[in-house]
């Protein structure tokens with residue numbers, strides 16, 4: 001059984017609206033672990049994500065995201081880390097996750113996801129046609145989520161606590 005405060009590195013991946021941030025904070029509380037969230041780290045260092053996208057473009061965002069995630073992975077342990085949905089696009093991040101992290105893929109259907117995201121507010125990659133873009137982006141990334149994860153949990157219809165519980169139970 002899982003020991004509170006054990007030396008684990010739990011990383012939550014999956015599309016926008018899967019609940020990575022909310023599940024990450026509940027999980028960290030329950031397990032007595034430090035908690036990191038790549039989007040929050042990003043905002044703290046670089047300001048709001050939509051503003052950054054507009055000023056510098058997506059490639060600059062990805063480079064900055066990769067660097068922040070790399071810092072967490074190399075300097076901290078144990079932890080629960082919630083990653084922005086596109087973090088897995090980085091080969092460097094994927095390879096770093098392969099070293100000693102338990103990666104959990106949170107999946108969700110598009111309607112539940114967009115409900116949780118308030119229709120896509122603050123997510124520049126969804127701008128225009130949020131449902132269509134969400135589905136297209138998922139198709140581009142689902143192979144990567146699957147490839148790097150040890151466990152997959154469908155969060156549609158589950159509460160944050162239920163997802164956290166499922167993650168702990170299956171470790």
Ligand code: S3P
Pocket residue numbers: 014015016017020021039049083084085086122123124125
């Ligand atoms: C993105 C997901 C967002 C955020 C940025 C880009 C993506 O994070 O990093 O808006 O490309 O999927 P969440 O997955 O936490 O919404």
